Amino acid sequence: MTATIESMQPTFAIMCPAIVSILILLFGKWPNIRESWTLIAAIAQFLIVISMAPVILAGNIIECTFFTMLPGVDFGFSVDAFGLIFAITSSFLWILVSLYSIGYMRSLNEHAQTRFYFFFALAIFGAVGIAMSGNLFTMFIFYEILTVSTYPLVAHEQTPVALAAGRKYLAYLLTSGTFFLAAIVLTYYFSGTTDFVNGGIPNLASEASRAALMVLFVIFLLGFMKAAWMPFHSWLPTAMAAPTPVSALLHAVAVVKAGVFGIIRVVCYIYGVDLMSALGLGLALVCLATFTLIVANLFALAQDNLKRRLAYSTINQLSLIIFGVALLSYEGIEGAMMHIPFHGFMKITLFMCAGAIMVASGKKNISEMAGIGKKMPVTMIAFTIGALGMCALPPTAGYITHHLFVHGCEEAGGSMTIFPYILLIVAILDVMYFFPIIYTAFFKKSKDGGDRRIQEAPIFMLIPIAITATVSIIFYFYPDLFYISDLVHTAISGLMGGHP
Amino acid sequence: MMIDEILMYAFVVFWVAWVAVSKKEPGRWLIRFCEGPLTTFATFIDWNVGRMAGFFVWFSRNPAAALSIKGEEMKLRVEIPGVTPEKAAEYERELEELRKRQPVGEPMVRLNIGTAMLLVLLFIALYLITILIRGWLAP
Amino acid sequence: MLCAVEHFPVLIIVISLLSAFTIFIAGWLNKKSCCFISFATILVQLVMSIFILHHVLTAGTINYWLGGWSPPWGIEYVVDALNAYVLVILLFLALVCVMYSKRNIEHELPHKIVSFYVLYQLLVTGLCGVTVTGDIFNMYVFVEIFSLSAYALIASRGKIALKASYTYLILGSIGACFFLLGIGFLYSVTGTLNMHDLSLLLPPLYGNRMVQAAFGFFIIGLGIKMALFPLHTWLPDAHSFAPAEISAMLSGIIIEVSTYAFIRVCFSVYTVNFLKLLPIFDILCWVAASGIIIGSVLAIAQDNLKRMLAYSSVSQMGYIMLAVGLSVSSHNELWGGLTPALMHILNHALMKGCLFLVAGAFIYKADLWNISDFRGLGRKMPYTCAAFSLAAISMIGVPPSVGFVSKLYIILASLDSGKFVFVAIMLISTLLNLVYFWRVIETMYMKQEEGAHDHSSSRRDEVPASMLIPILILASLCIIVGIIWLAEIPMPIMDSVNSLFGLSGGMT
Incomplete structure (x- = not known):
């Protein structure tokens, strides 16, 4: 069965971005050296993280503990299969986004690039820390680091709009941080531990009353406003004022995924599936997620700004993950866990394409993009792949998870069997706002005959786009790339035993 | 293959065919609904949340003064404005002026x-x- | 036979007092020597205090009989874990401030260098005296010594500072009077002034009206000195107009030492049994909680940075008093008793010390007082602003900073006492802290200077190293000490204090 292995590997993986952030500050005057540090650290981190996968797949947990914070609460890292999925996703995408941001920041000649890279590395530090923390307290520490370190990135432009966006961002996320802290302390107060345990903390149900557990779960949800569930979503579209690499990595992968990651952690590893269904919280969470799924898509339909439309699509997809885990069934949770990396790859493709269009043509609105597909074929083909993934159409990764969610609904049975139809409506709405973009880009003729100077974005930006788009397709044929599907199965068999 | 998947492909085919024939995206009414009432409603909520936060900061500048200003505003609202249009206009103007007043910072x-x-x-x-x-x- | 360390309590005071006179004489000959003499003295004191702390933890309480007269006839100095801990904090901050003061005082008060250092040394003497003494009247004398030097130091800038100092003088004297009245009441009932003696003689008299009234006088008297919420009115003016290092000392140490005196009176003169007799500490919790909220709300309103920090101090004193109020009812081994309160005394000294020194640096360099003038400072003074951000983030309570640890422990303590309201209060206060500190950070880093569109135009213009190093030391300690607290390294001190006062989990 599961063995615990003491190893410093998680620490090394987490320290990579922390150390490189200092190097970035030191080498701020020499852009080439500064950027190469980022790349080296990103690659090193990815290699360390991926090297843990075989050990984890053998059914082990890698742990390293530093000191005891409170009785029963250690500060330390503990890597299990689920945490590793998130860590692999964010560390691999960090490599690509570093490449991409070199191209993006240099071609736009952005100011304060050292600050940008510094806080970017810190944000990754927070994200990987969240992935690898073994209990809620450790997770909270990194959760707050992630929040604070992304503020300078959101407000990067320093225009009044960006400042307002930053303020809103911080107001929402730090408020949710205090709720998170309250929830953690209450959990600790009830059960004396906050460790993530397969199947939930055993004595939580016996120590706290039913009502207290329900209230606690609501506080937890409020603590995860990073997951942008409605009606606490409005920070995310506003945060699109940030430069595109930030929107790409942080608001498609690191920050928002930290939110859903936390929700899955709480549902599966703090409450446990049995307690959740006994309390009837699964259905409540499904309803909340469904509401967000539909409303977010309706909002997305109304947006003309490409990045904002993508932001609402992100809100929708995050709720899809919450939806999956709330089904409390084997395939639902499988889909939820798998959708974290899958959606990460697809959404980052879309965001990077939006950024490439902006760099190459300066266009931000969809209505201005007529005919751009012919000028920037590589970008727009990648965009199409990402869009197909969002609409859950083959041959993309999105199809697989959508399939799992539908099966998950049926497996859950009861009232859940109507939800596949809601998923269908959601997918139809997805088509309704993604297909017009493709149609506009490829088939519409621009009124002024098109600007002849528009051409493909710099090669630094194209390579990451091509890679993520390809990976999104590879996942369809071979979901075990980067051990993803094996890791998911390991995680779930730990949670619920074998496949029913 | 499940029924919802078939429906999905059917919709995609329908969408593409519709665009190919009419050169327009289907479901304009839905998009209009989203762009119109829905967005207005969302902005309204957002604006109000922002206003609440703003009010809090305004209030904390000098709670006593802010309270008295709010009190006066309430008093004016309770008073029924006169029947003549001049009086009503004056009433409106006073209300407006009161709204503009800021509580002075503490000495x-x-x-x-x-x-x-x-x-x-x-x-x-x-x-x-x-x-x-x-x-x-x-x- | 006393070992050398057991003489240190009195030596700390004697060398400090002697040094004050030495500075006065040496200052006539050479003005520059003042700072160095003061620095050297405080350094020696700090080293001694660390030895004392070590000795107290390993060998137990030090009792020093002044002049060999045994108590209750003579004055006794008693150093247990609580005083030793406060002593180390106070001398450390004093050392950092004196290091900072060299350039700042040359700049701000060029004609008053000698008197500044003499008064500063007297201030330190008074503070150390309050901390080490085991005699309640002696404590009053030292309270007066440090208060008088503080009045003079606050007034040293002249003009408007005189008014601020006058307010403080009047209110501080009222406070001292109450304190003295309380002592008088106790003396009239028991006939002794030694704290240990009092604690032995008082228990049968707890029902006595006189003894209860004396406690009320102690609360109000020390409440004024430590700026407990409705009695805080002297504090904002005094903090805003004093020189930077004195603001830092005022906020970081002087009100904390008064808190120490309060804790001492509550737990050493009176005992836990008396506090359980009357619901005083429950009321204290509520007073502190309202102080937390109102202090923060008023801080939001301020545009003057030092004034904002002053109101923030009111709110932070609320944290400490809330923790003191909860100490009787929470019994956990780790976060029960006085642990959160003592923890926040250190944490607040570090954070507020750093913030006030940074505020002083802005005034030193560019005469900037108001937050709205801080545009573009993040580029001009990168290190100072980074230090400010670290300290501000830790005030907000982002982990793993010291502010987070205090917040966590106070929340745990209030859960432990079953007072859930205070959990909410602490969380709301976090958000309020966020509002007023983030405004400063945003202005410093994110808002551009008017007229300056080119970012490279503003050149770096840092404060001198002798001012920068103290700031950076305090800022980095905000994080390092936070981790040390999380790792529970200093807990033996806390356990020893709690078991001394019968507060720890093991005792119940």
Whole structure:
């Protein structure tokens, strides 16, 4: 069965971005050296993280503990299969986004690039820390680091709009941080531990009353406003004022995924599936997620700004993950866990394409993009792949998870069997706002005959786009790339035993 | 292959065919609904949340002054404006002016020794009263 | 036979007092020597205090009889874990401030260098005296010594500072009077002034009206000194107009030492049994909680940075008093008793010390007082602003900073006492802290200077190293000490204090 292995590997993986952030500050005057540090650290981190996968797949947990914070609460890292999925996703995408941001920041000649890279590395530090923390307290520490370190990135432009966006961002996320802290302390107060345990903390149900557990779960949800569930979503579209690499990595992968990651952690590893269904919280969470799924898509339909439309699509997809885990069934949770990396790859493709269009043509609105597909074929083909993934159409990764969610609904049975139809409506709405973009880009003729100077974005930006788009397709044929599907199965068999 | 998947492909085919024939995206009414009422509603909520936050900061600048301004505004609202249009206009103008008024920030230096001493004396008085009452009530 | 360390309590005071006179004489000959003499003295004191702390933890309480007269006839100095801990904090901050003061005082008060250092040394003497003494009247004397030097130091800038100092003088004297009245009451009932003696003689008299009234006088008297919420009115003016290092000392140490005196009176003169007799500490919790909220709300309103920090101090004192109020009812081994309160005394000293020194640096360099003038400072003074951000983030309570640890422990303590309201209060206060500190950070880093569109135009213009190093030391300690607290390294001190006062989990 599961063995615990003491190893410093998680620490090394987490320290990579922390150390490189200092190097970035030191080498701020020499852009080439500064950027190469980022790349080296990103690659090193990815290699360390991926090297843990075989050990984890053998059914082990890698742990390293530093000191005891409170009785029963250690500060330390503990890597299990689920945490590793998130860590692999964010560390691999960090490599690509570093490449991409070199191209993006240099071609736009952005100011304060050292600050940008510094806080970017810190944000990754927070994200990987969240992935690898073994209990809620450790997770909270990194959760707050992630929040604070992304503020300078959101407000990067320093225009009044960006400042307002930053303020809103911080107001929402730090408020949710205090709720998170309250929830953690209450959990600790009830059960004396906050460790993530397969199947939930055993004595939580016996120590706290039913009502207290329900209230606690609501506080937890409020603590995860990073997951942008409605009606606490409005920070995310506003945060699109940030430069595109930030929107790409942080608001498609690191920050928002930290939110859903936390929700899955709480549902599966703090409450446990049995307690959740006994309390009837699964259905409540499904309803909340469904509401967000539909409303977010309706909002997305109304947006003309490409990045904002993508932001609402992100809100929708995050709720899809919450939806999956709330089904409390084997395939639902499988889909939820798998959708974290899958959606990460697809959404980052879309965001990077939006950024490439902006760099190459300066266009931000969809209505201005007529005919751009012919000028920037590589970008727009990648965009199409990402869009197909969002609409859950083959041959993309999105199809697989959508399939799992539908099966998950049926497996859950009861009232859940109507939800596949809601998923269908959601997918139809997805088509309704993604297909017009493709149609506009490829088939519409621009009124002024098109600007002849528009051409493909710099090669630094194209390579990451091509890679993520390809990976999104590879996942369809071979979901075990980067051990993803094996890791998911390991995680779930730990949670619920074998496949029913 | 499940039924919802078939429906999905059917919709995609329908969408593409519709666009190919009419050169327009299907479901304009839905998009209009989203762009119109839905967005308006969302902005309204957002604006109100922002206003609440703004009010809080405004209020905390000088709570006493802010309270009195709000009080005056309430009083004006309760008073029924006269029947003549001039009076109504004047009433509107007064309300508007009141809204513009900002509570002044606290003065930089305040010699509020008096207040503090009063507070101290009040404390002692309260304290002695409680002690005395305890003495009377105790058997 | 006393070992050398057991003489240190009195030596700390004697060398400090002697040094004050030495500075006065040496200052006539050479003005520059003042700072160095003061620095050297405080350094020696700090080293001694660390030895004392070590000795107290390993060998137990130090009792030093002044002049060999045994108590209750003579004055006794008693150093247990609580005083030793406060002593180390106070001398450390004093050392950092004196290091900072060299350039700042040359700049701000060029004609008053000698008197500044003499008064500063007297201030330190008074503070150390309050901390080490085991005699309640002696404590009053030292309270007066440090208060008088503080009045003079606050007034040293002249003009408007005189008014601020006057307010403080009046209110501080009222406070001292109450304190003295309380002592008088106790003396008239028991006939002794030694704290240990009092604690032995008082328990049968707890029902006595006189003894209860004395406690009320202690609360109000020390409440004024430590700026407990409704009695805080002297504090904002005094903090805003004092020189930077004195603001830092005022906020970081002087009100904390008064808190120490309060804790001492509550737990060493009176005992836990008396506090359980009357619901005083429950009321204290509520007073502190309202102080937390109102202090923060008023801080939001300020545009003057030092004034904002002053109101923030009111709110932070609320944290400490809330923790003191909860100490009787929470019994956990780790976060029960006085642990959160003592923890926040250190944490607040570090954070507020750093913030006030940074505020002083802005005034030193560019005469900037108001937050709205801080545009573009993040580029001009990168290190100072980074230090400010670290300290501000830790005030907000982002982990793993010291502010987070205090917040966590106070929340745990209030859960432990079953007072859930205070959990909410602490969380709301976090958000309020966020509002007023983030405004400053945003202005410093994110808002551009008017007229300056080119970012490279503003050149770096840092404060001198002798001012920068203290700031950076305090800022980095905000994080390092936070981790040390999380790792529970200093807990033996806390356990020893709690078991001394019968507060720890093991005792119940």
